Amino acid sequence: MTSVEEVLTSNLYVQQTKKLYKIGEILGLHEDQLTALSTPERVIQVKIQIKGKDGLIKTFTGWRSQHNSALGPYKGGVRFHPNVTQDEVIALSMIMTWKNSLLQLPYGGGKAGVRVDPKSLSREELEQLSRNFIDAIYKYIGSDIDVPAPDVNTDSQIMSWFLDEYTKISGKIDPATFTGKPVDLGGLSVREFSTGLGVVHTAKLAADKFLGGLEGRRVIIQGFGNLGSFAAKFFQENGATVIGVSDSKGGVINPNGLDYNKLEEVKKTTGSVVNYPEGKKVTNDELLVTETDILVPAALENVIHKYNAPKIKSKLIVEGANGPLTADADSILKERGIPVVPDILANSGGVVGSYVEWANNRMGEIINEDDAKKLILTRMEKAFEEIYKKYNSLGDQDLRTAAMVVAVERVIRAMRVRGLI
Numbered sequence: 001m002t003s004v005e006e007v008l009t010s011n012l013y014v015q016q017t018k019k020l021y022k023i024g025e026i027l028g029l030h031e032d033q034l035t036a037l038s039t040p041e042r043v044i045q046v047k048i049q050i051k052g053k054d055g056l057i058k059t060f061t062g063w064r065s066q067h068n069s070a071l072g073p074y075k076g077g078v079r080f081h082p083n084v085t086q087d088e089v090i091a092l093s094m095i096m097t098w099k100n101s102l103l104q105l106p107y108g109g110g111k112a113g114v115r116v117d118p119k120s121l122s123r124e125e126l127e128q129l130s131r132n133f134i135d136a137i138y139k140y141i142g143s144d145i146d147v148p149a150p151d152v153n154t155d156s157q158i159m160s161w162f163l164d165e166y167t168k169i170s171g172k173i174d175p176a177t178f179t180g181k182p183v184d185l186g187g188l189s190v191r192e193f194s195t196g197l198g199v200v201h202t203a204k205l206a207a208d209k210f211l212g213g214l215e216g217r218r219v220i221i222q223g224f225g226n227l228g229s230f231a232a233k234f235f236q237e238n239g240a241t242v243i244g245v246s247d248s249k250g251g252v253i254n255p256n257g258l259d260y261n262k263l264e265e266v267k268k269t270t271g272s273v274v275n276y277p278e279g280k281k282v283t284n285d286e287l288l289v290t291e292t293d294i295l296v297p298a299a300l301e302n303v304i305h306k307y308n309a310p311k312i313k314s315k316l317i318v319e320g321a322n323g324p325l326t327a328d329a330d331s332i333l334k335e336r337g338i339p340v341v342p343d344i345l346a347n348s349g350g351v352v353g354s355y356v357e358w359a360n361n362r363m364g365e366i367i368n369e370d371d372a373k374k375l376i377l378t379r380m381e382k383a384f385e386e387i388y389k390k391y392n393s394l395g396d397q398d399l400r401t402a403a404m405v406v407a408v409e410r411v412i413r414a415m416r417v418r419g420l421i
Ligand SMILES: NC(=O)C1=CN([C@@H]2O[C@H](COP(=O)(O)OP(=O)(O)OC[C@H]3O[C@@H](n4cnc5c(N)ncnc54)[C@H](O)[C@@H]3O)[C@@H](O)[C@H]2O)C=CC1
Pocket: 150, 151, 152, 153, 154, 195, 222, 223, 224, 225, 226, 227, 228, 246, 247, 248, 249, 284, 298, 299, 300, 301, 320, 321, 322, 347, 348, 350, 351
């Protein structure tokens, strides 16, 4: 992307608001109602300071956006990324409101971001940063207030530091305050891979409707982190052929297929999938427009926009990441007849996994791994069927519109009875 293109596509909040306003037109909402739906209830901005290994104080900014609590406590992940902004965090928290509503979870939407490159920190510095972030926001979170979880560049180790710090500072022993914890702290082993599992399950449901099945289909995945790597594993296990993957350093394509175990090995030993030996090295821009059956953007937002949407050569797109398509890209792909499984369904396996973990912690019960997996997949199937029915009844609309109509209507009903809209 050129720098001009980057500026034009870079505001996730603008993109998400455009998507919401489209739903507003369909549901006949007026401006005041759209303002009530798009405005976050609270955004907490904090200054986080750590003492670096060089003895100098380093200062970072973090945010927690609590978008909407009509359906329950705020729920959503924490992102550590050098480019994260307040607008982006608000937009991501709004996406969480629709996602939790669509999946009928007892949650509103929240999200956090800390503007930091975690790769530039030592482990000790990362621990300080994680603990100090919780010190700054602990008054605003809790198992029945706001429940953070992992997102980009955060994992079960960071959730452990969060929980430990929260316990010390609040005096409350309440592990359900965070999800995505390690099993030893009340986590659910399924949560680690539930986002990738759900992405592949929805890809299968959509492939059955639009491509005549998943088996033998070619798949390209952008991003090889938590979501992308587990998605690659489950696509391979379901008989699809992963022909392309990438990470922040670039990508690799091999029309004969890339082996999941080998990709993991290459990533572990060299730091990037780009070093996979058998295949052609490509940039992320090239990867996105390579011919394939299924394309899964599983890294960051706004990567498919009006400049590359006309060049996409995939028959189906499954949004692993949050907000990977701009509103313009939605229109272009709809015109071109390329179905898009929206983020609020496709990547919801993560938060449904979190829900099982949270419910387990609160009830003091143990749902075993198989039952947790079944619950996640059944919830997602139910949401898929609901969306598909709405998609057929709306007429000339795309799957995102159908999903958002279902999700937004549910939030509106809850806000209406509370007298908030
Ligand atoms: N982890 C989870 O449970 C969930 C994650 N998501 C979404 O999935 C997406 C990925 O999240 P995770 O896998 O958790 O993050 P992660 O931090 O584990 O992995 C991110 C991956 O994206 C790659 N990446 C970063 N910048 C890139 C760029 N400019 N081009 C190409 N690749 C790039 C990184 O190298 C890494 O492979 C995000 O949009 C996140 O919000 C959504 C639901 C749940």
